[in-house]
Amino acid sequence: MDWSDTSSIGYPTLFFGVLIGSIVPVVPTGALVGGAAAIAMTTPHLSLPLVLLLAVLGAGIGDTATFAAARLGSTTAVRWLARGQGADRLASARVRFERSGWQLVVIGRLVPAGRIPVLLAAGAVSYPWRRLLPATLVACVLWAVAYALLGVLSGGIFDSPLVATALAAMLVLLVTVVLNLVAKRRRAKTGVGK
Secondary structure: OOOOOOOHHHHHHHHHHHHHHHHHHOHHHHHHHHHHHHHHOOOOOHHHHHHHHHHHHHHHHHHHHEEEHHHHHHHHEEEEEOOOOOOHHHHHHHHHHHHHHHHHHHHHOOOOOOOHHHHHHHHHHOOOHHHHHHHHHHHHHHHHHHHHHHHHHHHOOOOOOOHHHHHHHHHHHHHHHHHHHHHHHHHHHHHOOO
């Protein structure tokens, strides 16, 4: 491996960063994808299609692993999900997944801090693999494209990879803050979470 070649470092960093961040939310995965897309737009070192592919693969494998952990350890996931909740809450979650589970999986991936609770709930209610996998694929593609577009936008504005990457990270942060505010406002309006 040639460590002086940016792609030798960039592609593995992107893939493993998204993979790890999809399992344990310690890595800002959206900023990672946006930054990689910005670099792809401003340098010949990364390819945008490959950035998208690796982001989708890392996110998909991570989300599937999170679901599998909840599904295989479903009694633990059920206890975690039901902590402080009545049995009716778990029954309600089961009904919601039966009706519109694929939508919950897609929206959970796109909403900041929504993915892990949705995947744990899906595992706890034994959501079927045959329905989860296509929903996860759609969710990860939409997510990767959305964050890569922020990087493409910043890369199209600035020729400097450093400035474009910084702008992409700021755009991702701004989108995250706005989505969190909208979600908080909707919860306050509907009284959910009280």
